[in-house]
Amino acid sequence: MTPAINLLKKNKCDFKIHKYDHDPECTNFGEEAALKLGLDENQVYKTLLVELTPKELVVCVLPVANQLSLKEVASAFDVKKAVMANKDEAQKVTGYLLGGISPLGQKKLLRTVLDESVNKFETIFVSGGKRGLDIEVIPKDLQNLLKAKIQRITS
Numbered sequence: 001m002t003p004a005i006n007l008l009k010k011n012k013c014d015f016k017i018h019k020y021d022h023d024p025e026c027t028n029f030g031e032e033a034a035l036k037l038g039l040d041e042n043q044v045y046k047t048l049l050v051e052l053t054p055k056e057l058v059v060c061v062l063p064v065a066n067q068l069s070l071k072e073v074a075s076a077f078d079v080k081k082a083v084m085a086n087k088d089e090a091q092k093v094t095g096y097l098l099g100g101i102s103p104l105g106q107k108k109l110l111r112t113v114l115d116e117s118v119n120k121f122e123t124i125f126v127s128g129g130k131r132g133l134d135i136e137v138i139p140k141d142l143q144n145l146l147k148a149k150i151q152r153i154t155s
Contacts, residue, residue, distance in 0.1 A: 002129030003095065003105025013141040018125065022099075022132035029099035030064030033125065033134050041065035042117065044125045044134070047103045049085035049093065049110075052077055057085050057093055059146070060153050061103050061126065062115040069155035076113045076151045100130040103146055112148035114139065119150065 001009075008015045020036035022029075030046040033039070041064050048060045050073050058077060060068055074082040087098050095107040103112060103126055118124055118139035126142065128135040143150060 002102065002133070004102035004127070004129040004135060005105075007105040007145065008135065008137070008141075011141075011145060013145070014138060015141075016123075016136040017128060018134045018136060020132050020134075027099070029127075029131060033127075034064055037125070037134060039125060043121055043123075045115075045118075047101045047127055049090040049101070050082045051085045051089075052079045052082055057089070057110055058082075059103050059106070059110050059112040059148075060115075061112065061118075061142070061148070062154055063117055066115070066117075066154040069153060072151070072153045072155070073113065076149065076153060077111065096127075096129055097131065100127055100133070102127040102129040102135070103142065103148075104135075105129060109147065112146040113153055114143060114146075114148045114150045115154055116150055116152045117154070118142070 034041045034044040070082045125134045
C-alpha cells in the first residue's frame with residue numbers, strides 16, 4: 001500500500017486501483033498510464049509541483065493531454081510568478097519518486113489546485129504513489145481530501 005491508498009481508505013472514499021507494467025525507458029508517465037490502461041488522456045491526471053517562492057511549493061493536478069500554464073497557476077495563487085519546481089525538491093517534499101508523485105498522501109499537505117476540467121468527469125485517474133499504479137477517484141473526494149481549489153491551470 002502507498003500513502004495515497006492509505007489516505008483514501010482511512011477517509012472511506014470510493015476508489016479503484018489500476019496497475020500496469022511500467023516501462024523503465026518511458027519518461028512520459030501520464031501518457032504511458034493512459035495508453036496502458038486504455039484511457040482517454042483527458043481523464044488521466046498528472047501531478048506537477050510548482051514553486052511560488054523559494055519557500056513554497058504548490059501542487060497542480062491537470063490532464064496529461066494538457067500543458068500547465070504557469071501564468072494561470074500564478075493567478076490561481078495570487079502571485080506574480082510561478083516556476084516549475086526542481087525535480088529533486090519535488091521528490092523530497094512529496095516523499096514520492098518522479099513519475100509516481102500522487103497528489104494524495106504526500107509528506108505534508110501543500111496548497112493544491114485541480115484543473116477545472118475535473119468537473120467534466122464522474123471519476124478521474126491520478127497516480128497512486130508509484131510508477132505503474134493509478135487510482136480512479138471521484139473528483140469531489142480529491143478536492144475535499146486535498147482542500148484544493150478548482151480553477152483553470154492549463155494553457
